[in-house]
Amino acid sequence: MKSEYLSIAELAKILDISRIAVYKRIKKGQIKAHKIGRNYAIPKRYLSKIVGKELKEEEKRKIEIAVRRTLKEYGEVLRLLGKE
Numbered sequence: 001m002k003s004e005y006l007s008i009a010e011l012a013k014i015l016d017i018s019r020i021a022v023y024k025r026i027k028k029g030q031i032k033a034h035k036i037g038r039n040y041a042i043p044k045r046y047l048s049k050i051v052g053k054e055l056k057e058e059e060k061r062k063i064e065i066a067v068r069r070t071l072k073e074y075g076e077v078l079r080l081l082g083k084e
Contacts, residue, residue: 015050
């Protein structure tokens with residue numbers, strides 16, 4: 001039977017960050033977890049929210065600027081590639 005929860009170590013491996021980084025995010029409230037004894041269990045149902053975290057406005061703005069710059073510099077090449 002598969003568990004409904006992930007350990008801090010399992011989540012750290014999925015996110016490719018350290019266990020300490022996961023623990024700090026739990027403490028800050030960025031990752032929801034249940035404390036069971038001395039350990040934390042992260043419900044798997046929260047995994048998509050953790051991995052697919054919404055972008056902040058500043059991050060969205062940076063992406064938009066990068067897309068515009070790419071289109072300006074490589075727009076014609078992208079159009080030609082799209083026709084192939």
